[in-house]
Amino acid sequence: MNPAKENTQLGKIILAPMEGVVDATMRKLITQLGGVDLCVTEFIRITGYTLPEKEFLKYSPELDNHGNTPAGIPVVVQLLGSEPELLAMNAIRAAQMGAPAIDLNFGCPSKTVNKHRGGAVLLDEPALIHQIVKAVRQAVPENIPVTAKMRLGNQDKSLAIDNACAIQEAGATSLAVHARTKVEGYKPPAHWEWIGRIKEQVSLPVIANGEVWNCDDYQRCRELSGCDDVMIGRGLIARPELGLMIKSFQLGQSAEGEAWSKIILMLLDYFGHVEAKLPPKYVHGRIKQWLHMMRPQRPEAEKLFFDVKTIHDLNDLRSMLEREL
Known part of the structure; x- marks a missing residue:
């Protein structure tokens, strides 16, 4: 080789x-x-x-x-x-x-x-x-x-x-x-x-x-x-x-990541799509799954994941995400 x-x-x-x-x-x-x-x-x-x-x-x-x-x-x-x-x-x-x-x-x-x-x-x-x-x-x-x-x-x-x-x-x-x-x-x-x-x-x-x-x-x-x-x-x-x-x-340009607020907006958008197509009992699991996969790359995701880990009410979960904005 x-x-x-x-x-x-x-x-x-x-x-x-x-x-x-x-x-x-x-x-x-x-x-x-x-x-x-x-x-x-x-x-x-x-x-x-x-x-x-x-x-x-x-x-x-x-x-x-x-x-x-x-x-x-x-x-x-x-x-x-x-x-x-x-x-x-x-x-x-x-x-x-x-x-x-x-x-x-x-x-x-x-x-x-x-x-x-x-x-x-x-x-x-x-x-x-x-x-x-x-x-x-x-x-x-x-x-x-x-x-x-x-x-x-x-x-x-x-x-x-x-x-x-x-x-x-x-x-x-x-x-x-x-x-x-x-x-x-x-x-x-x-x-x-x-x-x-x-x-x-x-x-x-x-x-x-x-x-x-x-x-x-x-x-x-x-x-x-x-x-x-x-x-x-x-x-x-x-x-x-x-x-x-x-x-x-x-291209030799700055390769900085997006602001956490923009990622939260993506999560909220995802929340809406998932809520529209899945029974309520499965929605929180999909949001937590994505946050869990973000944890190794974002300290903000690490903290938020543990904040929402035990939340099952969808309104509470949405409010928790919105507070990150």
Whole structure:
């Protein structure tokens, strides 16, 4: 592998799919703030039949907006499963509904998903991964990109390059690599240098993913991986303005974060969206979840999280947030 070197190429920032976190509401708010060039939906589990349109719209209501968030940022539809023909049929439906691209999930570490032969467990079977990508690529129109997201492996990294090559040879447009195995989960460090090894063996565009929390992480990730484009999940939830900070950093400008009051306004906006679509007993949990994910990056979030932790009345919770303004 080539030694690390500074990467000055302007790259895309992609909001990663995160089950139960990065839904349409979160995508709307983060892309309205700016700095993100592309989003990917939570995975849509494909088992047994072609899903009806309403199921696709549940995960990606952006399909009713030409596949874009209200801010005009494209949202790729991600599918998860292990049956090539079934995935291909569902990919056709998503494409017909206006999905700007189809992504295939070979990275989910969930025990339940893996038990049902989905996500990262498929990384033990490069031949099957090839069949899945090939079937979907042949099924959807040529102008619709077919992409994939993988980890470095299931139990270990021994098949990392084999899987990447299988994805490329099947006709994928690009590949996002989370720089850990399933067993490694989300524990630091992310092995960005392994993404660099993969990138040296394939010619399709590779996107680096994993453990990017700030501008320094971003730059180091690009140097070690050799990738221009970076996919960020938890880092963008913890600091929604991280995309803007990175863009400023790339241009040599000040990369300061947003004022806490602006983040509170986002939380209140999120509160309203969640309250409108979920039963009251679930609303406070979503607000606390987001605050909890902000805690490592913001001392204000640390304090507010513990202030609201035991609050269950929604009016009290809203008042507590408003007092932060």
